Amino acid sequence: MAAAKSAAAPPLRFPRAERGNPDKNGSGGTEPLGLDSDLIAGPKQPRNPISRTRIETVVSRSVAGVGVIFSLQALPIMLAQVHLRLPIMAIAMPLALAVGIGAVVIAAVAKVGVRATTGTVALVYLAALVSWPFLMVDPSAVLDGKPWLWYMCTVATSCAAVAFPLVWAVIYTFLAPIAYGIVRTQPSGGGADVLLGSLDTAYATILGQVILIIIFTLRQTAAAVDAAQTNALHQYATAVRQHATEVERVQVDSIVHDSVLATFLAAAAAGSPKAAQLASGMASDALTRLNDAAMVPAGDDSLVPLNALTVRIREAADKFTAPFTFVECEMDTLSLPVHASDALFAASVQAMVNSVQHAGDGIVEPSRTLSMRANAQGGCTIEIADTGVGFDPEQVPSERLGLRISIQERVASAGGSARIYSEIGRGTTITIEWPADEWPADNAEVPV
Missing domain, CATH: 1.20.58 (Methane Monooxygenase Hydroxylase; Chain G, domain 1)
Structure with missing residues (x-):
């Protein structure tokens, strides 16, 4: 693991995942994106009901x-x-x-x-x-x-x-x-x-x-x-519950794919004591994540420092046999909700797993880079890149859950966005933004 590079970043802090859409009264505020604890608790009465x-x-x-x-x-x-x-x-x-x-x-x-x-x-x-x-x-x-x-x-x-x-x-x-x-x-x-x-x-x-x-x-x-x-509010509450169920399904699908399936694949391919030890560690992590998913309350909006997320991603990267060059900026004053932190961590780990498993061609080991920095939305950007074999995004089968469920939908459910750029023979770059950012319409690269 190469030494981390540091650069200064402006002090930032925000309470929850938001997207930059003006509110209805035109005050220029933002609306929460993703599942909010108020929605789980049930809909509120309108401010000025005709009753x-x-x-x-x-x-x-x-x-x-x-x-x-x-x-x-x-x-x-x-x-x-x-x-x-x-x-x-x-x-x-x-x-x-x-x-x-x-x-x-x-x-x-x-x-x-x-x-x-x-x-x-x-x-x-x-x-x-x-x-x-x-x-x-x-x-x-x-x-x-x-x-x-x-x-x-x-x-x-x-x-x-x-x-x-x-x-x-x-x-x-x-x-x-x-x-x-x-x-x-x-x-x-x-x-x-x-x-x-x-x-x-x-x-x-x-x-x-x-x-x-x-x-x-x-x-x-x-x-x-x-x-x-009353009927409209009831239907709204039903829709919110259905949305919460869908978010939970995405989370469970992600955990099953990331932890369980990846553990099975690692165990099946273990041909050395070191690979077997890695598969054992992945199995232990899978059990821990499944238990944590059952205990974490929905709608937890408590804040965690971004440095804590950085430490978690560093520790996860250290467990891989393939080295990652870690580049980060100082973000001491930046915080984010715990559900967003968990989603970014899980998506980053899945991106690193995909790179380790699929980027190499068996002859030349590609270089891998993991960077974290503050972004213009008051959040953070995580980028996982490699110089591996790459792939054609249009040829990815729909039943493959790693990119769609474990990365994109998981980050979107927490209020962020994920883009995967790849080309055969030119490597892959996965960029995770939180909160979500408007991507340029004229970008020539094709996202997954």
Whole structure:
């Protein structure tokens, strides 16, 4: 093993594998690439869902605002009719409705007790309407104009639409206007004729029904959106689990190919004590890796220094009978997630195994180089190269797992990328980038 060459590199540190795609809000951030622990735990609710809760908030606050406006509109008329009412009820009834409207406003803002307060306002209004003829100082005296309760009818039907179930809300939107129409034809209500009372009743009923339809349509639409959103999140969670299963399959396939199959091949080709010792060491490493794969928790995002990965790759290279010239830069401040470190280590070892097994022609032993350096993405680049016999990438059978599963898919699952360049008679170069980099489109070399 030749001595390592050193060169200075800028201090770098990053928390997880990311790719350089701008985020959706255009802030220029990056998105995690690969399997994240949050995805394994399950999908999160969207930041601003269109849901039944939001619709209820909008409806309740709209009703509260309308109630305040109509109450202010009715206030001058109520004050003008105070002297016609019995002293106690002239103050108690308007006060009860004012307190009810105030409670609706507070409940709508606090999002607590909306149904209780709106239901109370609807019932108090209906009671005030029914008792109107019996609480006049002179029931036989004809009221000049409309009772001030007319201006609160729309508020009451809106409160009923918010507070009551659909059937009872429909009944209320008919009952309250009819009660007002009856009061309107009485002397205490202005002594209007039946036609005018009927027109007022029809107007209040139609307006109440329109408000009721709007509120319940919004509720049904919000419920449908919630159901669709829940279904979409469920499908997303299923897709994430399937992705996690696929990543695990790639990892298991890689381990089986790298460790078990390579051990079998080494044992079968062992023709000397040194080769047998190497096969024994590979078998021991295979058992260790299989046990580690069963114990490592998914989504582990803890960080490890890149120097630790460098040491692991050096130790693995020392076990091969063929020497590797190791070239590295100082990267003391660079760290990467443990899952990415494991994937880069396993892919690098597999690349070295491929070089040792396939690069030589039995006559001249090729030279082999292993280099590690920082890259422009804030990560590291590992390059394994040899001057061996090379191969034609287009002729590699699909059932060969070493390049596709053990190197490329394994690195991609950790957020990186791997490119294999080779030409018959001119050697092979395997370049591993983490995090993934955009490769030049005009590169003349053909990747595997």
